[in-house]
Amino acid sequence: MTLSPNLILEFKTLLGENNVLTEETDRLAYAYDAAVLKPVTPALVVMPTSEETLGRTIKLAYDNGLPITVRGSGTNLSGAVIPEPGDGLVILTNRLNKILEINQEDLYAVVEPGVLTANFANAVAATGLFYPPDPGSQAVSTLGGNVALNAGGLRGLKYGVTKDYLMGVEFFDYNGELVKTGSRTVKCVTGYNIGGLMISSEGTLGVFSKLIFKLVPPPKASQAMMAVYDTVQGASETVAAIIAAHILPCTLEFLDQKCIRVVEANSKIGLPTEAAAILLIEVDGSHQAGVDEDAAKVKSLCTKCGANDIRVAQNADEKNKIWEARRNALPSLARARPTTVLEDATVPRSKIPQMVSELNRIAEKYKLEMGTFGHAGDGNLHPTILCDKRDEEEYRRVEEAVDEIFDVALKLQGTLSGEHGIGIAKAKWMEKETNKATIEFSKNLRRALDPKYLFNAGKKIV
Amino acid sequence: MSNEYSPSSLTELAKMLMQLDDLLVSCMRCGFCQSVCPVYGATFREADVTRGKIALLEDLAHELTADAENVNERLNRCLLCGSCETNCPSGVNIMDIYLRARAIVAGYKGLGTIKKLVFRFILPKPGLFNFLVKISSVFQKPFLKRANQKVGTSTAAVLNPFLGRRHIPSLPGKTFASANGSVMEPGRGGPMVALFPGCVPDKVFPGLAEASLKILRHHGAGIFCPTDELVCCGIPVLASGDVAAFDELTKRNLEALKKRPFDYLVTPCATCASNIKENWHRFKDRFSAEHQSLIEKIHSQTMDLTAFLVKVLKVDFQPSQNEGKIVTYHDPCHLKKSLGVSAEPRAILKSLPGLSFKEMPMADSCCGFGGSFSLFHYDLSKQIGQSKRDNIVKVSPEVVATSCPACMMQLMDIMSQNNDQVEVKHVAELYADTLN
Numbered sequence: 001m002t003l004s005p006n007l008i009l010e011f012k013t014l015l016g017e018n019n020v021l022t023e024e025t026d027r028l029a030y031a032y033d034a035a036v037l038k039p040v041t042p043a044l045v046v047m048p049t050s051e052e053t054l055g056r057t058i059k060l061a062y063d064n065g066l067p068i069t070v071r072g073s074g075t076n077l078s079g080a081v082i083p084e085p086g087d088g089l090v091i092l093t094n095r096l097n098k099i100l101e102i103n104q105e106d107l108y109a110v111v112e113p114g115v116l117t118a119n120f121a122n123a124v125a126a127t128g129l130f131y132p133p134d135p136g137s138q139a140v141s142t143l144g145g146n147v148a149l150n151a152g153g154l155r156g157l158k159y160g161v162t163k164d165y166l167m168g169v170e171f172f173d174y175n176g177e178l179v180k181t182g183s184r185t186v187k188c189v190t191g192y193n194i195g196g197l198m199i200s201s202e203g204t205l206g207v208f209s210k211l212i213f214k215l216v217p218p219p220k221a222s223q224a225m226m227a228v229y230d231t232v233q234g235a236s237e238t239v240a241a242i243i244a245a246h247i248l249p250c251t252l253e254f255l256d257q258k259c260i261r262v263v264e265a266n267s268k269i270g271l272p273t274e275a276a277a278i279l280l281i282e283v284d285g286s287h288q289a290g291v292d293e294d295a296a297k298v299k300s301l302c303t304k305c306g307a308n309d310i311r312v313a314q315n316a317d318e319k320n321k322i323w324e325a326r327r328n329a330l331p332s333l334a335r336a337r338p339t340t341v342l343e344d345a346t347v348p349r350s351k352i353p354q355m356v357s358e359l360n361r362i363a364e365k366y367k368l369e370m371g372t373f374g375h376a377g378d379g380n381l382h383p384t385i386l387c388d389k390r391d392e393e394e395y396r397r398v399e400e401a402v403d404e405i406f407d408v409a410l411k412l413q414g415t416l417s418g419e420h421g422i423g424i425a426k427a428k429w430m431e432k433e434t435n436k437a438t439i440e441f442s443k444n445l446r447r448a449l450d451p452k453y454l455f456n457a458g459k460k461i462v
Numbered sequence: 463m464s465n466e467y468s469p470s471s472l473t474e475l476a477k478m479l480m481q482l483d484d485l486l487v488s489c490m491r492c493g494f495c496q497s498v499c500p501v502y503g504a505t506f507r508e509a510d511v512t513r514g515k516i517a518l519l520e521d522l523a524h525e526l527t528a529d530a531e532n533v534n535e536r537l538n539r540c541l542l543c544g545s546c547e548t549n550c551p552s553g554v555n556i557m558d559i560y561l562r563a564r565a566i567v568a569g570y571k572g573l574g575t576i577k578k579l580v581f582r583f584i585l586p587k588p589g590l591f592n593f594l595v596k597i598s599s600v601f602q603k604p605f606l607k608r609a610n611q612k613v614g615t616s617t618a619a620v621l622n623p624f625l626g627r628r629h630i631p632s633l634p635g636k637t638f639a640s641a642n643g644s645v646m647e648p649g650r651g652g653p654m655v656a657l658f659p660g661c662v663p664d665k666v667f668p669g670l671a672e673a674s675l676k677i678l679r680h681h682g683a684g685i686f687c688p689t690d691e692l693v694c695c696g697i698p699v700l701a702s703g704d705v706a707a708f709d710e711l712t713k714r715n716l717e718a719l720k721k722r723p724f725d726y727l728v729t730p731c732a733t734c735a736s737n738i739k740e741n742w743h744r745f746k747d748r749f750s751a752e753h754q755s756l757i758e759k760i761h762s763q764t765m766d767l768t769a770f771l772v773k774v775l776k777v778d779f780q781p782s783q784n785e786g787k788i789v790t791y792h793d794p795c796h797l798k799k800s801l802g803v804s805a806e807p808r809a810i811l812k813s814l815p816g817l818s819f820k821e822m823p824m825a826d827s828c829c830g831f832g833g834s835f836s837l838f839h840y841d842l843s844k845q846i847g848q849s850k851r852d853n854i855v856k857v858s859p860e861v862v863a864t865s866c867p868a869c870m871m872q873l874m875d876i877m878s879q880n881n882d883q884v885e886v887k888h889v890a891e892l893y894a895d896t897l898n
C-alpha cells in the first residue's frame with residue numbers, strides 16, 4: 001500500500017476509524033467478486049454510512065487520483081468490482097441500506113443503493129405491491145448493483161428487467177456533486193434521460209446514492225407446468241409458438257439434459273433424465289379464469305410442438321416442486337466440479353436450437369463438461385462449464401471454449417451478455433459486437449464524465 | 463500436540479493449509495453466504511463471512527500473505543453456527559474447513575496458557591472440574607449481584623475479565639453428577655439410552671439434566687449415564703483448534719460409553735448432539751480401530767432429546783388448547799442447521815397445557831453465543847444477540863424456549879440486559895413439569 005498516511009487519516013476523520021479498512025487481511029477480502037478472474041488487492045476499503053459522506057469520499061478520492069471501484073455485494077460475474085491495480089480504492093455501499101419510502105398511492109419506492117434486492121421485494125410485498133426483477137442472486141445482491149448491471153431474472157419475459165422499473169436516480173459525479181435525474185412521476189421529460197445512461201454503467205460514470213423504482217400490483221392467480229421434450233428443437237418451437245399466440249408467461253425456463261441429470265442425481269425429484277430438454281412455464285394474471293385459459297392454450301401448444309409429457313402443478317406444493325428443478329440447477333452443477341464458469345451469451349429466441357447444438361459441439365470439441373439452463377423466453381442461456389481452474393491445461397480449453405461461445409452468439413445475431421455485464425471478463429469483445437465508432441463514442445462519453453478516468457477504469461470500455 | 467497439525471514455519475503452515483485446497487477450491491465466490499451469516503450481518507465486513515475467510519485461507523496457503531496472526535483472528539470471528547454451510551449452493555464443506563484450519567493455525571501459533579490449562583488439565587478430569595465449579599458456586603455468593611429475578615441471572619464483577627459484562631445464570635450448589643452419581647437403570651421395556659448430560663446442563667442447569675432423566679424414566683427407557691466418567695464432548699477445544707485435547711476427551715468418553723451396549727445416545731444439549739454425531743465422526747481417523755467402530759455406531763445412534771421423544775419413543779404430542787402463557791421458540795443452529803431438527807420441539811411445545819405457542823420472526827437466526835466466541839468477541843456477540851432479543855419480544859412472550867443450554871445462557875444474558883420479564887426454558891424442562 002502506497003497511500004500517504006495523511007490521506008488515510010483524512011478518510012478516517014471523514015468516515016470514522018471503523019469504516020476505513022487498512023489492514024492487509026481486510027483488504028484481501030475485497031480482491032475478488034464472483035467472476036473466475038485474477039484477484040487484485042485494493043489499497044484501501046471504505047464504508048460510508050451516509051449520503052453526505054459518500055459524496056465527500058468520492059471528492060477526496062478523486063482529488064487525490066485514486067482509482068475508484070464501487071462495490072455492492074460483489075456478486076457480479078464479470079469482474080466488475082475487482083479493484084484497479086495500484087492505489088485502488090473500494091467504496092462499499094452496504095451500509096447505505098435504508099428503504100426511504102414505499103409509496104402505495106403513487107406506486108413507487110425510494111431506496112439507498114445498498115438495500116438488498118430480496119429485502120426490498122419483501123418489504124414491497126408486505127405493502128401489497130410487487131417489485132418483479134428477481135435475479136438468482138436476489139438474496140444477496142444490492143439494488144445499486146442491479147441498476148449498474150441491469151440485472152434480469154426469471155420474470156424478465158413478461159415483467160421486464162431492472163431498467164424497466166428505474167424511474168429516477170441520484171448520483172455523485174466525479175466532483176462529489178449530487179446529480180438528480182428522473183422523478184417520482186410515471187412521465188418525465190425534464191432534461192436528458194440520464195437514468196437510462198446509468199443503467200448497466202458498471203460503476204464507470206458515477207456513484208448512485210438514491211434510486212427510485214416503479215412498483216406494480218401483484219398478479220392474483222398463477223399456474224405452473226413442466227413440459228418434457230425429446231428434442232431441443234421441440235422446446236424451442238414451443239417458446240416461439242407461445243409468443244406467436246400472444247401469451248406472455250411470467251416465466252419460461254429451459255434446462256438441458258445435462259442439467260436435468262445433475263439435478264435429479266442430487267435431489268431426486270423425479271425429473272425425466274432421458275429427456276433432451278424441459279421447459280418450466282408459469283402464466284399469471286389478475287383472474288383465475290384468464291390464467292386457466294392461457295394455461296390450457298400453452299399446454300396444447302406444448303403438445304403440438306412435440307412435448308411428450310406435461311405436468312401441471314395442481315397445488316402450491318407441486319408448483320414448488322416444479323420450481324425446485326430450476327432452483328437446483330446451478331447448485332447441482334456447481335457441486336459437480338471445483339470450478340463453475342457461468343456464462344451468459346444471449347441470442348434471439350428463434351436461434352435457441354442452433355445455439356444449444358453449437359454449445360454441445362463446443363463442449364465436445366474442447367472436451368469439457370457443460371450444462372445449459374436459462375431464460376428461454378428471453379433467449380438468455382447460461383451455459384455453465386464445470387472444471388478445475390487449478391488444472392492449467394483444462395482451464396486453457398475453458399477459455400478457448402468461452403471465446404468460441406461468444407463468436408457463435410455474435411454470429412447468431414446475439415449479444416455477449418444478457419445480464420451478467422461486461423466488466424473485465426468481456427471488455428476485449430466489445431468492439432467485435434459493436435464497432436470502432438461505438439467504442440470511441442463511449443470513450444468520449446466516459447472522458448467527459450470522468451476526466452481522470454478513475455471510475456472503474458479497466459471495466460466495460462477499455 | 464500431534465505434529466500433523468503443528469507447522470513450525472510459515473512455509474510449513476502454508477503447506478499444511480494446502481491440504482485443505484481441495485475443500486477450499488469448491489467455493490465459487492458467489493457470496494450467497496453473506497445473506498445468512500450473523501457476524502457479517504452485524505459488521506458488513508467481507509473478512510467476517512465465509513467467502514472472505516476462504517479467500518484468506520487460500521492466500522495464506524499460497525503464501526500471498528504472511529499475516530497468519532490476523533488471518534487467525536478473522537477466522538475466529540465466527541460462531542461455527544453452520545448457517546453458511548446449510549445455504550451454500552456449491553456444497554462447500556465449510557465446517558470441515560474451519561475446524562481443520564483452526565487446528566492447523568492453532569498448532570502454528572500455540573494456545574494461550576489459560577486455554578491450555580483448562581483444555582488439557584481441567585476438562586479431562588470430571589472430579590476436578592466439578593470441584594472447581596463447586597468452589598465457584600460457594601465463592602460466587604458474596605460477589606454476585608442479582609440482575610434479573612425473572613430470568614434468574616446475576617452479574618459478577620469479579621468475573622468480568624473472563625465473562626465480560628455478561629449476566630450469568632446463578633450457579634447451582636450441586637451439579638447433576640454429584641446429585642445423582644452414575645445412573646444405570648434397565649427401564650421398563652423401552653430402548654436403552656446412553657444419556658449424555660453435557661457440561662452446561664450438568665454444572666449450570668442441573669434442573670435441565672434432571673428433567674431429561676425424569677422424562678426418560680417416565681417413558682420407560684433404560685438409562686445409562688456414567689457421570690463419573692463422562693467428560694466434556696470436546697467442542698470447545700475443537701473450536702479452539704486443540705486437536706490433542708479433543709483426542710483426549712473423545713477417548714475418555716468412548717471408554718466410558720463402551721462399557722454398556724445402548725440403542726441411542728441422547729442429550730438435551732443441541733451442541734453436544736451435533737458435535738458427537740458430526741465432529742467425532744469427522745475426525746474419526748484419529749482414533750483406534752475399536753474406537754472408530756464405536757464412533758460409527760454412535761454417529762447413527764445420537765439424537766437430541768426432543769427428536770428422540772417424537773421419532774423413536776413416538777410420544778403422541780396432541781396439540782393443546784393453546785391457551786395460557788405465551789411461549790415462543792428459538793431454533794439452536796446446532797439443532798436446526800446441523801441436524802435438521804425443528805418440527806419436534808415445536809410439536810412438544812404446542813402440546814403443553816397452559817401454554818400458547820407463538821412463532822417469533824426469524825426463529826432460526828443465530829443467538830450469537832458461539833461458545834468462546836462470546837468471550838473473545840462479547841460486543842459482537844451482544845449485537846447479534848440484541849437482534850435475536852428484538853425478534854423475541856415482538857411476540858410478547860412470557861417464556862422463550864429453546865433446546866440448547868448454550869443458547870439458554872445467551873438468551874438469559876440478552877433478556878436480562880434488556881430487563882425483559884421473560885423466562886428462558888429448555889423444551890425438556892417445560893415438558894417435564896407436566897409429568898408426574
Ligand SMILES: Cc1cc2nc3c(=O)[nH]c(=O)nc-3n(C[C@H](O)[C@H](O)[C@H](O)COP(=O)(O)OP(=O)(O)OC[C@H]3O[C@@H](n4cnc5c(N)ncnc54)[C@H](O)[C@@H]3O)c2cc1C
Nearest residue numbers: 072073074075076136137142144145148151152202203208
Ligand atoms: C449464483 C449467481 C446467480 C446470479 N443470477 C443472476 C441473475 O439471475 N440475473 C442477473 O442479472 N444477475 C445474476 N447474477 C449476477 C449478479 O448477482 C448481479 O449482477 C447483481 O446485480 C450484482 O449485484 P451486487 O450488489 O453484487 O453488485 P456488485 O457485484 O458489487 O457490483 C456490480 C456493479 O455495480 C456497480 N455498483 C454497485 N453499486 C453501485 C452504486 N451505488 N453506484 C454505481 N455503481 C454501483 C459496481 O461498480 C459494479 O460495476 C448472479 C450472480 C451469481 C453469483
Ligand code: SF4
Nearest residue numbers: 489490492493495550
Ligand atoms: S455460499 Fe459457498 S460457494 Fe458461495 S461464496 Fe459462500 S462459501 Fe463460497
Ligand code: SF4
Nearest residue numbers: 499540541543544546
Ligand atoms: S459458521 Fe456462522 S458465523 Fe461462521 S461464517 Fe458461517 S454463518 Fe458466519
